Structure formats: C-alpha cells, structure tokens
Amino acid sequence: MNTELSPPKLFVRTVPLRDRADSLVQRLPAGTPLAWLTGDDGIVGWGEATRLDPAPQPEGTPPTDTTRFVEATAWVHGLLEHAEVEDEVNLPGTGLVTFGTFTFTPTSRGSALIVPRVVVGRREGRTWLTTVTDEPGAHPEELLRPHSAPRPVGPVEWRPGSLTREEWMGAVAGTVERIRAGELEKAVLARDSFAEADSPIDVRVLLERLRTRFPACFTFSVGGMVGATPELLLRREGDQLTSLVLAGTRPRGEDAGADHQLGQEMLASAKDIEEHGLAVDSLRTALEPLAEELVVPAWPHLLKLANVQHLATRAHARLAPGVSALDAVAALHPTAAVGGTPTGTAMRLIAEVEGMDRGGYAGPVGWLDGAGNSEWGIALRCAHVDGSRARLYAGGGIVAGSDPASEVAEAESKFRVMREALTDPGA
Numbered sequence: 001m002n003t004e005l006s007p008p009k010l011f012v013r014t015v016p017l018r019d020r021a022d023s024l025v026q027r028l029p030a031g032t033p034l035a036w037l038t039g040d041d042g043i044v045g046w047g048e049a050t051r052l053d054p055a056p057q058p059e060g061t062p063p064t065d066t067t068r069f070v071e072a073t074a075w076v077h078g079l080l081e082h083a084e085v086e087d088e089v090n091l092p093g094t095g096l097v098t099f100g101t102f103t104f105t106p107t108s109r110g111s112a113l114i115v116p117r118v119v120v121g122r123r124e125g126r127t128w129l130t131t132v133t134d135e136p137g138a139h140p141e142e143l144l145r146p147h148s149a150p151r152p153v154g155p156v157e158w159r160p161g162s163l164t165r166e167e168w169m170g171a172v173a174g175t176v177e178r179i180r181a182g183e184l185e186k187a188v189l190a191r192d193s194f195a196e197a198d199s200p201i202d203v204r205v206l207l208e209r210l211r212t213r214f215p216a217c218f219t220f221s222v223g224g225m226v227g228a229t230p231e232l233l234l235r236r237e238g239d240q241l242t243s244l245v246l247a248g249t250r251p252r253g254e255d256a257g258a259d260h261q262l263g264q265e266m267l268a269s270a271k272d273i274e275e276h277g278l279a280v281d282s283l284r285t286a287l288e289p290l291a292e293e294l295v296v297p298a299w300p301h302l303l304k305l306a307n308v309q310h311l312a313t314r315a316h317a318r319l320a321p322g323v324s325a326l327d328a329v330a331a332l333h334p335t336a337a338v339g340g341t342p343t344g345t346a347m348r349l350i351a352e353v354e355g356m357d358r359g360g361y362a363g364p365v366g367w368l369d370g371a372g373n374s375e376w377g378i379a380l381r382c383a384h385v386d387g388s389r390a391r392l393y394a395g396g397g398i399v400a401g402s403d404p405a406s407e408v409a410e411a412e413s414k415f416r417v418m419r420e421a422l423t424d425p426g427a
C-alpha cells in the first residue's frame with residue numbers, strides 16, 4: 001500500500017475478454033471488493049496498487065471545505081502523468097481506473113482513492129481485463145487469488161443507532177421550527193442503525209442482491225461503503241456531463257392504481273415540488289460556472305424503485321475546457337438533496353442535531369479513468385461494512401411542511417434496501 005502524496009509509477013494494461021455474460025460479482029475474490037455496477041454492466045476491482053487516504057480536516061473547518069477533493073485531484077493527476085498505459089479496448093472504465101469515496105463533511109475520516117491491481121469491466125456486451133503492476137510485463141499475483149464461493153451473511157442482530165426514534169423525531173420537529181422561523185429553507189436529516197453478524201460479512205453477497213433487486217441503481221462498494229444508490233451526482237463522458245437529482249419520496253403502491261395515485265399526488269404536492277426544486281437549484285448554481293451549456297428540465301419526472309418512488313430531474317451540461325470530473329464533484333457536493341439550503345447553514349444544523357458522524361454516507365462515491373470519464377453517485381441506501389458489523393444510514397429532506405412521523409416512515413423505507421441485502425433468503 002502506498003499512501004504518500006507523490007505517486008508511484010504504474011504499468012497498466014487493458015485487454016479484451018470473451019464476454020461470458022455472467023455477473024461481474026462472480027469474478028471477485030473474497031476480501032474487500034471494489035465495485036460500481038448498473039444491472040449487468042460496470043466495473044469490479046480487487047487488490048491495491050496504490051491508494052490515497054485524504055486526512056480529515058481539523059474540527060472547526062468550514063463544512064463546505066473542499067481540501068479532500070483538491071488533494072485527490074492532484075494525486076490522480078500525478079498518477080496519470082507517471083503511468084504507462086496500454087489500452088486495447090478504449091471505453092469508459094478501461095485503462096487506469098481509480099475508485100473513490102469521499103466523506104460528507106471535511107472533518108470525517110474515511111475518504112479514500114484506490115487503484116486496484118485487477119479490474120474486470122463490461123459495457124454493452126464488451127468485457128475487459130485491466131491489470132496494474134509496478135513492473136512492465138508483470139502479472140499481479142491478485143489475478144491468481146482463489147475464488148471461493150460467496151458466503152451467506154448468517155444470523156444478524158439489529159441494533160439501534162445514535163438517536164432513538166423519538167429523539168430523531170424531536171430533531172425533525174426542531175428543524176421544521178427553525179425552517180418556519182426563517183433560519184434556513186431545507187435540511188436533509190438522516191439516522192443510523194447497526195447490523196451485527198456472527199462472522200465477517202461477505203460483501204459480494206450484498207452486491208449481488210443489490211444489483212439484481214435494483215438494476216436501475218448504481219450498486220457500489222468502495223472503502224467499506226456498500227449500497228445501491230439511485231442518485232447520480234455526475235457522469236462525465238468526454239465533455240458531456242449528466243446528473244440525476246432526486247428529492248421527494250413516496251412509498252410504492254399495493255397495486256398499479258394505488259402506485260399511480262401516490263406518484264401523481266407527489267407530482268401535485270407543493271411541499272415535494274419545493275423540496276425537489278431546492279435540490280435542482282443547488283445543482284444549477286454549482287454547475288453554471290463550470291458549463292458552456294446547461295439544460296435542466298422545468299418539471300420533474302417519477303423514478304420508480306423496488307422500495308420507493310422519487311421526483312427526479314436529469315440535467316445535462318457541456319463542460320468548459322479544463323474542468324475535470326473531480327472539479328465538478330467538488331463543486332456539486334453537497335447538493336440540497338443531501339445537505340440543504342443554504343448549504344453552510346444546513347450542514348451546521350445537520351452536525352448539531354443528527355448526533356452522529358455521517359462518514360461516507362451522502363458523500364460522493366464512484367470512479368474515474370485516465371481519459372477523464374467518470375461516474376459519481378451520492379452514497380445513499382448504503383452501509384459502512386467493517387468486518388461482521390454494518391452501520392446503515394437513511395434520511396430525508398425536511399422543509400417547512402414536513403411531518404416527523406412521515407419522515408421516520410420514509411427513512412425506514414430507505415433502510416429496507418440494506419436490511420434486505422443483509423438478510424439471507426429464508427432467514
């Protein structure tokens with residue numbers, strides 16, 4: 001493992017593989033997998049050629065500080081400058097790939113950038129293998145790591161998080177009062193809960209369950225953060241940037257009629273449209289200075305997932321020359337979908353009332369390649385997995401019209417994603 005700021009020289013080789021149309025998760029050995037998957041496509045990686053763990057900033061650092069992103073940008077730039085890359089496939093996700101997870105606030109521990117020894121990727125029926133070594137022409141030993149079968153999670157004990165249900169409802173009610181008093185417009189409040197298994201959790205099992213249950217989401221595993229997020233902070237391909245903003249949540253209906261009604265009700269709800277509008281505005285304000293063109297639809301659409309439905313807006317931008325994906329990540333994080341409005345006030349309120357450290361929850365998680373292609377999700381519907389323990393996180397946007405009991409129910413429906421992933425069939 002290499003953690004110093006001056007990067008090593010890496011030899012990177014990408015070759016095509018025969019497409020077996022299998023799950024990429026099956027290629028992963030046990031251990032700490034890296035993954036970014038959408039349905040059958042994506043990239044998985046293992047081993048560590050090098051990594052950067054940006055240090056947490058001292059307490060009292062402004063919540064919008066971007067030092068961790070700036071450090072990461074410089075480090076990746078240095079890596080790419082030194083690397084020798086032979087790429088026979090040339091698609092987004094080939095060549096030198098770095099996976100990353102960034103904490104929600106600058107003062108938390110847990111931001112990491114990891115270059116795996118081995119990556120297997122697939123995009124639209126084309127599969128590839130990338131190896132990363134310290135010597136030219138060498139094969140990483142990780143390529144030969146034995147592939148044990150994924151192990152079920154086994155019995156799980158569910159433990160309460162930092163705040164009880166009543167305490168958290170109190171925090172929501174207090175936040176609503178402060179919004180009504182004019183201190184801020186919106187804050188996204190979250191809570192945590194714990195799962196304790198008898199033996200170390202095999203993340204591959206979680207990935208396979210998440211990927212198949214949420215094929216439209218981004219299933220990820222980076223630096224212990226594991227989940228399936230529906231929210232795309234940004235995708236960059238060439239100079240094109242796409243972002244999917246989500247805010248506004250309803251349950252799925254029992255049948256098609258009830259489901260349709262719940263969706264239509266949300267589209268007609270002034271409270272949800274306001275909550276969504278604030279998230280879209282924060283994206284627009286952050287993106288405008290970086291874009292030569294920016295297209296944001298005037299009205300949201302519905303995104304239906306297995307557990308909930310959301311108001312969604314897909315924005316497109318053409319980036320100005322010289323703007324990297326990490327520059328855009330730094331500018332966009334945190335949108336008002338996970339922070340609030342105004343950003344600084346909301347982040348201070350979150351730190352004050354949530355009673356926990358979010359770690360990587362609601363932070364950017366994703367990957368970038370040497371050509372500047374990149375995908376970053378917002379780490380939601382996720383847990384931090386550490387050995388036999390998982391810490392789950394879920395929350396929702398609070399505005400003047402929010403009701404604490406509904407917010408608890410909404411967070412529960414979001415917790416379900418990881419609760420179900422951690423529950424073996426028949427358990």
Ligand SMILES: C=C(O[C@@H]1C=C(C(=O)O)C=C[C@H]1O)C(=O)O
Nearest residue numbers: 246248249337380394395396397
């Ligand atoms: C905060 C979460 O989700 C965010 C909040 C939403 C809302 O308040 O309606 C919807 C989608 C996400 O932007 C979460 O999943 O924990």
